[in-house]
């Protein structure tokens with residue numbers, strides 16, 4: 001009889017279900033996965049190094065291009081970190097608007113996740129539906145920042161412009177439409193026997209392991225640990241809003257699916273609260289020499305013009321010291337660790353990438369699973385390679 | 391097809407060329423792979439709102455063996471470059487390459503050690519679409535321009551001369 | 557919470573704490589490199605403090621800066637207490653040649669990739685790490701890109717007037 005050996009299979013980096021350019025080396029025994037080894041780095045862009053070579057202002061567009069499904073969350077994290085480093089307090093209106101935008105981003109990211117995850121599991125139509133709905137959110141982005149994806153709308157010390165006039169109406173309209181359509185998605189997937197069969201009990205991670213792997217975001221909450229930075233360490237005025245943090249029970253892919261759907265609903269709740277009570281005020285903090293003066297002032301006041309010129313050409317000098325600001329992005333905790341060294345460029349910009357840390361548990365998720373479940377496991381982690389590799 | 395290279399120069403193909411070009415144009419299958427942010431806009435283009443299926447292009451082929459058009463959507467890192475070259479070589483003739491976005495065309499904002507400054511350093515590119523990311527309409531415009539180019543081709547030309555038309 | 561951790565550290569590791577720092581409300585403790593593993597182990601085992609999360613490991617290169625006199629590399633451990641919702645930092649300074657630390661993979665499996673990343677980008681080695689190899693950069697790349705003496709490698713853009721010249725790389 002021939003001796004039995006395991007088979008090593010290479011999946012990716014060009015593989016339709018690896019969400020970009022992830023490569024996984026699988027060791028198979030028949031159909032069962034014995035060992036999996038993710039190989040990353042195929043999208044390494046040197047973003048951290050690029051940011052370190054730029055002024056604080058000019059590093060902002062790089063953050064958009066990291067987690068490109070949640071650009072606003074990244075902007076927010078970076079701006080909060082720089083504001084902490086420079087000790088800037090922003091007006092209330094800015095805080096509230098930022099919260100609303102960050103929550104829109106969460107919806108956007110979860111919608112894309114839902115579409116691609118369902119596509120991986122064979123439900124093609126979900127992708128078409130979610131991308132249709134996503135356009136509504138992109139329209140709002142476009143009205144705000146003039147770009148569909150990489151808006152860089154949240155700036156250090158405030159926002160790039162005033163919020164558009166029909167912002168409130170647009171957001172309300174979008175919420176109304178997507179809220180209804182979420183029921184359609186649920187009809188399609190939640191009780192669908194094929195979907196349940198492919199996700200329930202697949203890619204399970206226990207609460208203990210989740211802690212040990214240092215996971216965050218839906219991956220952690222799916223295992224039943226209630227940890228959400230929006231509640232635990234509120235930033236940007238999240239303490240003013242009333243919302244629930246959904247958690248899962250079993251830590252499998254199905255729980256994470258339910259959890260993300262619920263998170264979309266909670267995001268809508270937050271958005272509505274923002275719209276109901278949006279305070280009036282300036283859209284940028286007044287900190288001469290650090291925050292760009294508003295455009296109207298530049299055209300009228302000499303002083304503002306000078307500051308504008310100085311900030312754009314030579315930036316501002318940051319004190320020596322490091323700050324860390326973490327926010328809850330759709331994928332988990334995204335943290336910006338910024339070290340100033342007394343010059344106008346950061347000494348170190350470190351991004352704590354949630355997807356990178358979450359992806360590290362892939363070998364654990366798929367150990368002993370069937371080969372076809374690997375796709376489901378990768379999908380349910382919700383990775384963005386731009387952020388994993390940076 | 392293999393036959394067209396044997397046609398002597400003295401024979402002119404007119405209607406046949408037209409027909410072949412028409413069929414190539416009307417069912418150009420892209421290779422379904424994305425690299426970075428631009429890939430998301432590419433999916434949007436194939437999605438319901440912008441609907442690229444109008445031009446007979448909705449089928450994304452996961453395998454390079456079945457694809458005609460390679461859309462390089464996103465930044466090409468040094469680690470990924472050899473793989474892109476392999477993918478390109480695996481595609482059967484005739485094949486076209488569309489470089490989507492600033493990064494794939496010229497390195498974009500990332501002028502550093504990790505990114506190949508333009509995918510045309512490794513494979514010949516037929517058409518460049520600028521933008522970061524290009525809007526879906528922009529990508530469509532690029533694809534339509536490519537269709538125009540395909541219209542003017544003759545099956546007698548081997549692929550090497552098709553690449554990079556300046 | 558801050559006081560609790562200080563007491564805890566002072567009672568057990570008083571001779572390995574070099575100094576404390578509080579910048580913008582973030583507490584950090586500078587410790588000796590060799591004591592990072594025992595401190596983390598003790599913190600993890602203490603149920604009262606409940607420091608169950610290792611959120612991040614990263615490093616800063618102080619090349620060519622006055623602060624480099626303590627050691628060129630500063631490695632930062634980002635710890636989070638789950639029960640107290642409190643974040644604090646352990647920092648160590650490492651010398652320029654042969655920067656070395658003890659791996660924390662025995663305590664948190666999640667430290668595995670984080671340490672590999674620090675190794676890949678900064679060249680800090682971790683003793684006892686199961687698989688200390690490059691993780692992000694290509695195998696051919698020599699050096700550690702996030703060190704400050706590694707050039708960003710700027711390439712001059714080419715326009716129509718210089719498009720025929722070979723690419724010009726500025727280090």
Ligand code: SF4
Pocket residue numbers: 065426427428463464465490491492493494498521522523524
């Ligand atoms: S061109 Fe812009 S959107 Fe496209 S991959 Fe590059 S950074 Fe991303």
